[in-house]
Amino acid sequence: xxxxxxxxxxxxxxxxxxxxxECRSLDFQATTMFWYRQFPKQSLMLMATSNEGSKATxxxxxxxxKFLINHASLTLSTLTVTSAHPEDSSFYICxxxxxxxxxxxxxxFGPGTRLLVL
Amino acid sequence: xxxxxxxxxxxxxxxxxxNITCSxxxxxxxxxxxxxxxxPSQGPRFIIQGYKTKVTNEVASLFIPADRKSSxxxxxxxxxxxxxxxxxxxxxxxDTGRRALTFGSGTRLQVQP
Numbered sequence: 001x002x003x004x005x006x007x008x009x010x011x012x013x014x015x016x017x018x019x020x021x022e023c024r025s026l027d028f029q030a031t032t033m034f035w036y037r038q039f040p041k042q043s044l045m046l047m048a049t050s051n052e053g054s055k056a057t058x059x060x061x062x063x064x065x066k067f068l069i070n071h072a073s074l075t076l077s078t079l080t081v082t083s084a085h086p087e088d089s090s091f092y093i094c095x096x097x098x099x100x101x102x103x104x105x106x107x108x109f110g111p112g113t114r115l116l117v118l
Numbered sequence: 119x120x121x122x123x124x125x126x127x128x129x130x131x132x133x134x135x136x137n138i139t140c141s142x143x144x145x146x147x148x149x150x151x152x153x154x155x156x157x158p159s160q161g162p163r164f165i166i167q168g169y170k171t172k173v174t175n176e177v178a179s180l181f182i183p184a185d186r187k188s189s190x191x192x193x194x195x196x197x198x199x200x201x202x203x204x205x206x207x208x209x210x211x212x213d214t215g216r217r218a219l220t221f222g223s224g225t226r227l228q229v230q231p
Contacts, residue, residue, distance in 0.1 A: 002164075004161075006161075036221075043205070043221045043222065043223055043224055044162070044221040045221075046220065046221075091159065093161045093162075095161070095162075106152060106164060106167055107152075107164075107219055108164060109154075109161035109162045109163070109164075110161050111160055111161045112159065112160060112161045114159065
């Protein structure tokens with residue numbers, strides 16, 4: 001249980017184009033999903049928190065107009081990198097929270113999407 | 119959210135037990151402790167989670183002292199495939215509208231043959 005998928009697993013695009021990344025919780029409903037970005041040899045950095053049916057909450061320094069997040073259902077959240085540039089090249093990882101025993105939630109992570117902008 | 123401190127790296131050999139300790143002096147009453155494993159170019163994988171004392175599952179044990187200001191992840195009889203980065207996270211996902219767990223620098227474990 002608690003499987004999170006991402007699509008695509010990797011993408012190469014030209015500078016100026018937009019790229020959409022999908023994140024799905026396969027066997028549970030996730031009212032909250034999170035998007036992270038990870039540069040080589042670094043830790044994960046939270047970009048935004050996505051709640052189903054409402055606007056995403058972005059971390060300081062993350063441009064909401066550049067990184068569009070949609071969470072239209074309890075099992076799907078999408079991240080669109082608009083007008084991508086080479087500096088947006090990174091490893092994007094989503095996660096979804098699931099309620100565990102004892103009322104504690106745990107985050108389960110997707111496999112990540114490698115974005116390379118040429 | 120409580121900040122965590124872990125060793126940057128550790129080395130071990132196959133078959134040995136590995137203990138990775140994480141300090142979280144500012145842990146709050148409602149915070150849980152969660153450990154993740156990450157391989158290169160993959161998303162973090164949940165290992166174990168606990169609140170106090172000891173928790174054990176099929177892959178690891180988690181030891182938490184009474185004051186909860188630290189925790190130790192114990193990996194029994196590691197193999198080469200356990201070479202990865204291990205993250206200790208502390209937080210309460212129910213706090214302030216389901217805040218995400220914050221990642222520290224993690225511990226890079228290298229297992230040698």
